[in-house]
Every structure is written in structure tokens, then in C-alpha cells.
Amino acid sequence: MIKDLSQFVNQEVTLKGWLYNKRSSGKVKFVILRDGTGLLQCVYFKGNVTDEVFELADSLGQESAIEVTGKVKVEPRASGGFELDAYGLKLISESHNYPITPKEHGVEYLMDHxxxxxxxxxxxxxxxxxxxxxxxxxxxxxxxxxxxxxxxxxxxxxxxxxxxxxxxxxxxxxxxxxxxxxxxxxxxxxxxxxxxxxxxxxxxxxxxxxxxxxxxxxxxxxxxxxxxxxxxxxxxxxxxxxxxxxxxxxxxxxxxxxxxxxxxxxxxxxxxxxxxxxxxxxxxxxxxxxxxxxxxxxxxxxxxxxxxxxxxxxxxxxxxxxxxxxxxxxxxxxxxxxxxxxxxxxxxxxxxxxxxxxxxxxxxxxxxxxxxxxxxxxxxxxxxxxxxxxxxxxxxxxxxxxxxxxxxxxxxxxxxxxxxxxxxxxx
RNA sequence: UCCGCGAUAGCUCAAUGGUGGAGCAUUCGGCUGUUAACCGAAGGGUUGCAGGUUCGAGCCCUGCUCGCGGAGCCA
Incomplete structure (x- = not known):
């Protein structure tokens, strides 16, 4: 689980969860994984991973269920202090047009969802x-x-x-x-x-x-x-x-x-x-x-x-x-x-x-x-x-x-x- | 039940009674360290419903529906 990652620094781990959010800078994809115990930033560099994995990382919608594999690194730039130098990515099930975006919502809308x-x-x-x-x-x-x-x-x-x-x-x-x-x-x-x-x-x-x-x-x-x-x-x-x-x-x-x-x-x-x-x-x-x-x-x-x-x-x-x-x-x-x-x-x-x-x-x-x-x-x-x-x-x-x-x-x-x-x- | 406020794009909100916009989301393009990333482009609307006033209503008036806050009641 994400909350236990401090015990796995420099080790390979595989984690299952949901895509909380993602960011991209051309050849680098930042996939934020949520597993119910915390958030983890997973970094995918083009060149370090297969084209299939990189394209998959690009196409994922918010709250897609995924499995990630990579090496745990201490990383002060990531919130939480750890990130995953990731190379494996599996789609468990898709999610598109998730109703709750990272932006603001009204209480009524949130309660409906x-x-x-x-x-x-x-x-x-x-x-x-x-x-x-x-x-x-x-x-x-x-x-x-x-x-x-x-x-x-x-x-x-x-x-x-x-x-x-x-x-x-x-x-x-x-x-x-x-x-x-x-x-x-x-x-x-x-x-x-x-x-x-x-x-x-x-x-x-x-x-x-x-x-x-x-x-x-x-x-x-x-x-x-x-x-x-x-x-x-x-x-x-x-x-x-x-x-x-x-x-x-x-x-x-x-x-x-x-x-x-x-x-x-x-x-x-x-x-x-x-x-x-x-x-x-x-x-x-x-x-x-x-x-x-x-x-x-x-x-x-x-x-x-x-x-x-x-x-x-x-x-x-x-x-x-x-x-x-x-x-x-x-x-x-x-x-x-x-x-x-x-x-x-x-x-x-x-x-x-x-x-x-x-x-x-x-x-x-x-x-x-x-x-x-x-x-x-x-x-x-x-x-x-x-x-x-x-x-x-x-x-x-x-x-x-x-x-x-x-x-x-x-x-x-x-x-x-x-x-x-x-x-x-x-x- | 009573008082007050509100309803506009998928979401959050703008728009002096005079051609309904922005940000985010979506789709496409760009970027090798992003932190609700950013930059460019595109699609997206019966302005809650029904009437009325007006040359003209998202805007003014009446009624209704729904929601929010408060009162009463209570934990």
C-alpha cells in the first residue's frame, strides 16, 4: 500500500489503484496513483518504457483502475516525499469523463455524486x-x-x-x-x-x-x-x-x-x-x-x-x-x-x-x-x-x-x- | 411551517433591457520534472418551468418546481 512505501525504497513494487490525476510534459508522464491509503506520483519517461506503456499512460482517464510497477525513490519534488520510477502499467478497467474533476464543484453537485x-x-x-x-x-x-x-x-x-x-x-x-x-x-x-x-x-x-x-x-x-x-x-x-x-x-x-x-x-x-x-x-x-x-x-x-x-x-x-x-x-x-x-x-x-x-x-x-x-x-x-x-x-x-x-x-x-x-x- | 438567497455550457461562474462569454472538463496539436502543470486550436446553450410587461427579456413582474442558508425542533 502507498502508506507503507517508506519501507520499500529502491525496491521494485507493484501497486493497484486508481488514477487520481495525471500531468504531462511531452516525453514525461506523471501519473498520480490513488489506492485508498495515499497518493503516489508515478513517472514514465519516453525511452525508458515501451511505446505501448507510454501511449497507455497518455490515454488514461481520471479514476481508471490500473496496476503500476516501478522502483520506489525518495523524491523531495513529489508530494509525500516518494515517487515511483515506473516502467510497468496495466489497465484493469477504463474510466472516461469522470464527473468530479480536480476543479471546484458545488455541494449539490457533489452530493448527487x-x-x-x-x-x-x-x-x-x-x-x-x-x-x-x-x-x-x-x-x-x-x-x-x-x-x-x-x-x-x-x-x-x-x-x-x-x-x-x-x-x-x-x-x-x-x-x-x-x-x-x-x-x-x-x-x-x-x-x-x-x-x-x-x-x-x-x-x-x-x-x-x-x-x-x-x-x-x-x-x-x-x-x-x-x-x-x-x-x-x-x-x-x-x-x-x-x-x-x-x-x-x-x-x-x-x-x-x-x-x-x-x-x-x-x-x-x-x-x-x-x-x-x-x-x-x-x-x-x-x-x-x-x-x-x-x-x-x-x-x-x-x-x-x-x-x-x-x-x-x-x-x-x-x-x-x-x-x-x-x-x-x-x-x-x-x-x-x-x-x-x-x-x-x-x-x-x-x-x-x-x-x-x-x-x-x-x-x-x-x-x-x-x-x-x-x-x-x-x-x-x-x-x-x-x-x-x-x-x-x-x-x-x-x-x-x-x-x-x-x-x-x-x-x-x-x-x-x-x-x-x-x-x-x-x- | 415561516424568513432570506439562488437556478446561465458537463462543472464553477460572468454578461448596463440591445449579437449569451471565461476558466476547468472533453477532442486534437506542442513541451524530458510536472505539482488543481503550462501553451495553441476545436466542439459544446430551448439561460429551471409556465405566463406577463416591452420594438426587444438571461436581466423587469406574477405563479410554480427544485436547491441552499437560517428559525422552530433536536443530537
Whole structure:
């Protein structure tokens, strides 16, 4: 593979891949090979190679699948530091009029050709960082005694009762919905295994049209028995530090390709600042932001607040009214929910939302009624409070928002191979 | 659902109400060290759709379609 070439200097190698680009200067052809691990400039001199090979090099279209043979040379003039003094060239399969040229393209056009756009340097860097992030997330929880538990994707009712969900017919049982969160099921898991996490796709049918929204996205949701809100925040900051520092350490090359300024990412270390909703509102007031006390924080509010800090900030104790029914209220003041949102810096907004859960049967039942939720569908959830209920907490981290933040992208649509947006479900 | 912006060559974009252009891509020619190579030439258009105003509309007006950004909702 191209990434391993430093071990093969002055040796003959044969590599398979695709033609990324080519340049020519009469009797010299520069063929840039792409193999998924990097780029390699292959040099063909007329006279050093057969006429057939030279003509073939001349006729290749962008993204032709090829096999090249030559000697690896240290070459400061080539990007990457190595090049191939090439003499062999085989065509595996042709490519002509490749739709994505080395010049500029609009996002809409690139998204129409997403299946091909994925081959480009920037996109492969993003996909590798996404992969590393996913692995870091799994490693963190696996090493902390969590058990992975997969929740169902088809669910009988809304988890939180607020979002609009994708609906489908489920045989004779009526409607089923695509899950918007695995959390309620994770709570059942926490009562069985102590510490669990779910990690899978979730769906929202909201007509959200912003750079932070997808209709299908991935979320990781840890849930811990015998944990209160403070334990939850402790876990969140340790978790964030681990996954961000891991990517910084292992994906330096990819972050460089993306021209990511990693100054602020390096600050992602515990302790993260913790402020209450009231303190957050004070910050808004000091910055002359128009804001009605009691409302949830909007996108611009989050940006103003997070700009006050040099690392992610945790905002806790939100007004209970703007939060989900299952969140436990503060025993000191039941106007507030024991909830926490983690806001990423640089305007990336909420990447984590979590809370301590209501563990009292009577209270939870009355919340379900207040929110006009179908009690029958939540009987199993109420059982968790009937049989050995304990304080427990958890949070959800949006993978795509995290990838966008770490990569410094201005839209989550580039963080997932095939994004699903309200006006796009292809390719 | 609401607010704002946009749609012109395969792509990215120009064009004062008066003969629709450029760069890249494609094809052909030139160049023995190119770095989104460069130089020369050629082909390439129902200006998103439907109406209207005007002697004349890519440009002005109305409606529609599609897209982008934001709000709300949320991770």
C-alpha cells in the first residue's frame, strides 16, 4: 500500500489503484496513483518504457483502475516525499469523463455524486476520522466496564413524545416507528447489567433544515445505574477527553489534510467548566442577547455561551418544562430538571444531552400523563420503577456533530458516507 | 411551517433591457520534472418551468418546481 512505501525504497513494487490525476510534459508522464491509503506520483519517461506503456499512460482517464510497477525513490519534488520510477502499467478497467474533476464543484453537485465524491482526499480523511472516533467511543466504554446493548430500531411509540417520527406499518400490530433514541431501552439494560451503552442509528422526521441536522444519524448512549447527575457529568467529561485526545494522537495526518486548527481541540481535558442554566442566561444578558428566561437555548445562544470558554462547557439544571418527561427534577427546586447539555466550542453547539432519570414510580406516571403519552406503551418502562428502582443517569452523544466539530466542517452532511436530509435520500 | 438567497455550457461562474462569454472538463496539436502543470486550436446553450410587461427579456413582474442558508425542533 502507498502508506507503507517508506519501507520499500529502491525496491521494485507493484501497486493497484486508481488514477487520481495525471500531468504531462511531452516525453514525461506523471501519473498520480490513488489506492485508498495515499497518493503516489508515478513517472514514465519516453525511452525508458515501451511505446505501448507510454501511449497507455497518455490515454488514461481520471479514476481508471490500473496496476503500476516501478522502483520506489525518495523524491523531495513529489508530494509525500516518494515517487515511483515506473516502467510497468496495466489497465484493469477504463474510466472516461469522470464527473468530479480536480476543479471546484458545488455541494449539490457533489452530493448527487456522493458515491464518487467519497474517493477524494478530504472525504477519505473525514471517513477515517469518523472510524477512529467510533472505535475510540467503543474502546472507552468497553474499558470502563460497560456492556454494549443494541436497542430495537422499530419501536411501538415515541421515546420522548415530542419529535415527529418516521412511521411504518407493522403487520397486524398497527403502526411502528423508527427509533429516535435507544435510551429507554438502555435504562432497562442498566438495571440488568449496571453499565450499558447503545450505539446505533436514530431517526427524526423533523423538517429541520440546518447544518446540524440529519434525518438519520448515529448516537451513542451510555446509561449507568446508581449514578446521579454529577456522576453523569464526570463520565461525560472523561469520555470527551478520551475520544478527542485519541483522534488528535492517531489522526494527525487526516486533520492536516482537513486544515483543522487543533488548538482548541487540545484543550479538551477534564475538568470541563460546569455552569447552571441560570448562569448561562446571565452570560446571554451580559452579551445583550435577547432571551426569554425559561426557554431552551437556541443555536446562536449556544454559540455565545460556548465562546466564553476555551473548551466544551456543560450547562446543567435546565427548566424542567423544556426538557423530556423522563428527566428527574431537582429535589431542591422542582422547576429545574437534573439535565445537562454539553456545548462544543466554535459554534458546533450541543453534542451531548443527558440527565438523571426519574426513578420514582408515582412521579414518572404523572409525567407520562402530563405529557399525554400513551400509558400502555410505557408500562414496561414503568416496570423498571416498580421492581427495584434505583437512581440512574445517562447521556447521548451525536456522532455526526462530534465528527463535524473534530474535523472543523461547516455541515454535518459530510460526516456520514451517505447523508439523509429532508430533501435528499439518494444516492 | 415561516424568513432570506439562488437556478446561465458537463462543472464553477460572468454578461448596463440591445449579437449569451471565461476558466476547468472533453477532442486534437506542442513541451524530458510536472505539482488543481503550462501553451495553441476545436466542439459544446430551448439561460429551471409556465405566463406577463416591452420594438426587444438571461436581466423587469406574477405563479410554480427544485436547491441552499437560517428559525422552530433536536443530537
Amino acid at each position: 456522493r458515491h464518487l465524491w467519497l474517493r477524494s482526499t478530504k472525504q477519505t480523511a473525514i471517513l477515517r476520522i469518523r472510524h477512529r472516533l467510533v472505535k475510540a467511543i467503543r474502546d472507552f466504554f468497553d474499558n470502563c466496564g460497560f456492556t454494549l446493548m443494541d436497542p430495537p430500531i422499530l419501536t411501538p411509540a415515541a421515546c420522548e413524545g415530542t419529535s415527529t417520527l418516521f412511521e411504518t406499518n407493522y403487520f397486524d400490530l398497527g403502526k411502528a416507528y423508527l427509533t429516535q433514541s435507544g435510551q429507554l431501552y438502555a435504562e432497562a439494560g442498566a438495571m440488568a447489567l449496571g453499565k450499558v451503552y447503545t450505539f446505533g442509528p436514530t431517526f427524526r422526521a423533523e423538517k429541520s433544515k440546518t447544518r446540524r441536522h440529519l434525518t438519520e444519524f448515529w448516537m451513542v448512549e451510555p446509561e449507568v445505574a446508581f449514578a446521579d447527575l454529577n456522576n453523569d457529568m464526570d463520565l461525560a467529561e472523561e469520555f470527551l477527553e478520551y475520544i478527542v485526545q485519541t483522534v488528535l494522537k492517531d489522526k494527525e495526518e487526516e486533520l492536516k489534510i482537513l486544515e483543522r486548527d487543533t488548538t482548541l481541540l487540545k484543550n479538551v481535558k477534564k475538568p470541563l467548566p460546569r455552569i447552571s442554566y441560570d448562569e448561562a442566561v446571565d452570560i446571554l444578558m451580559k452579551n445583550q442577547i435577547e432571551f426569554e428566561y425559561g426557554n431552551d437555548l437556541g443555536g446562536t445562544d449556544e454559540t455565545v455561551i460556548s465562546n466564553q470558554f476555551d473548551r466544551p462547557v456543560m450547562v446543567h439544571h435546565y427548566p424542567a418544562e423544556v426538557k423530556a418527561f423522563y428527566m428527574k427534577r431537582d429535589p431542591q427546586n422542582d422547576k429545574f430538571a437534573l439535565a445537562v447539555d454539553v456545548l462544543a466550542p466554535e459554534g458546533y453547539g450541543e453534542i451531548i444531552g443527558g440527565s438523571q432519570r426519574e426513578d420514582n414510580y408515582e412521579t414518572l406516571l404523572s409525567r407520562i400523563k402530563e405529557h399525554n403519552l400513551p400509558q400502555e406503551a410505557f408500562e414496561w418502562y414503568l416496570d423498571l420503577r416498580r421492581y427495584g428502582s434505583v437512581p440512574h443517569s445517562g447521556f447521548g452523544l451525536g456522532l455526526e456533530r462530534t465528527v463535524a466539530w473534530v474535523c472543523g466542517l461547516d455541515h454535518v452532511r459530510e460526516t456520514i458516507p451517505f447523508p439523509r436530509l429532508i430533501y435528499r435520500n439518494t444516492p
